[in-house]
Amino acid sequence: xxxxxxxxxxxxxxxxxxxxxxxxxxASSFVDAFIITLIVANVFAFALETVEPFATVHANALQxxxxxxxxxxxxxxxxxxxxxxxxxxxxxxxNWRARLKFARRPIxxxxxxxxxxxxxxxxxxxxxxxxxxLRLLRLLKLVRYSPALQSLQRVFATEWRALVGTFLxxxxxxxxxxxxxxxxxxxxxxxxxxxxxxxxWWAMATLTTVxxxxxxxxxxxxxxxxxxSCCWGSPxxxxxxxxxxxxxxxxxxxINS
Numbered sequence: 477x478x479x480x481x482x483x484x485x486x487x488x489x490x491x492x493x494x495x496x497x498x499x500x501x502x503a504s505s506f507v508d509a510f511i512i513t514l515i516v517a518n519v520f521a522f523a524l525e526t527v528e529p530f531a532t533v534h535a536n537a538l539q540x541x542x543x544x545x546x547x548x549x550x551x552x553x554x555x556x557x558x559x560x561x562x563x564x565x566x567x568x569x570x571n572w573r574a575r576l577k578f579a580r581r582p583i584x585x586x587x588x589x590x591x592x593x594x595x596x597x598x599x600x601x602x603x604x605x606x607x608x609x610l611r612l613l614r615l616l617k618l619v620r621y622s623p624a625l626q627s628l629q630r631v632f633a634t635e636w637r638a639l640v641g642t643f644l645x646x647x648x649x650x651x652x653x654x655x656x657x658x659x660x661x662x663x664x665x666x667x668x669x670x671x672x673x674x675x676x677w678w679a680m681a682t683l684t685t686v687x688x689x690x691x692x693x694x695x696x697x698x699x700x701x702x703x704x705s706c707c708w709g710s711p712x713x714x715x716x717x718x719x720x721x722x723x724x725x726x727x728x729x730x731i732n733s
Contacts, residue, residue, distance in 0.1 A: 491559035494552070511552065512621050518545050518614050542611075546594040549614070553587045583620055590614040654679040 480488075492501040497508075521541055525531045531538065557575050560566060566574035578584060590613050632639065654675040661669045669675050 487559050488562055490555050491562035494556050494559065495563070508621055511548075512618065514545055514548060515614055515617050517541075518611070522611055542594070545614075546591050549587065549591045549617075553584075553591065556584065556587070586613060586616045586619070590617055650676060650679045 489501065493504045493507055497504050521538055524534075525538055557579055560578035561569075561571045561574045563574070563578065566577060569577070579588075590611075593611055651672075654672055657675040657678060658669060658672050661675070662671070669678065
């Protein structure tokens with residue numbers, strides 16, 4: 477076995493702090509708390525930027541805080557990639573391949589997307605409003621620090637086929653309801669239900685049973701169809717979450733065993 481160099485010890489220490497946790501390095505809890513606090517603060521800063529009087533007065537402070545956050549998150553991302561070769565699973569891999577495999581993990585892609593908008597906005601002529609929305613991806617960085625969110629992520633990874641199938645059923649129901657309503661009502665209300673996209677909005681409001689859409693059917697046949705859609709429209713929206721608790725329970729049983 478080759479002698480461990482100071483560089484290798486430093487890399488191992490970074491890995492222990494960022495990936496292993498408090499059991500391996502006492503500084504890990506401090507670093508985690510700092511990053512979690514910074515993520516939450518970014519969400520509040522993002523919300524405050526939409527309050528025009530506050531954003532006007534504190535524009536420079538908000539911009540400096542965003543830049544500071546990007547620098548911290550970038551350093552964290554680079555250090556995680558750099559220390560990925562210390563992961564036992566990758567120790568027999570070449571360094572470049574280990575880092576590439578690690579960078580392709582979903583949580584690392586989230587980390588990259590959390591800082592990428594800032595760099596794109598400074599390098600390319602891109603609509604800043606789109607980039608501001610992408611900043612919300614920083615909130616997803618909390619997945620790494622929450623066991624509950626990690627469990628939910630594993631459930632989605634396991635049950636994605638069932639979830640995709642369920643959402644396809646929902647999409648078919650939406651198109652079916654909106655198409656029938658279009659043929660029943662488009663002549664009576666051409667301004668509100670004159671196209672399938674317009675009736676699609678009505679179908680979304682009806683199937684979720686939150687409230688009726690702004691346009692209500694006027695013909696008796698259309699009103700009857702609306703009532704029937706309300707009756708059988710509610711359960712499909714609950715199907716995706718019916719599959720999650722059993723999957724979550726199975727995942728927890730597997731972890732405990």
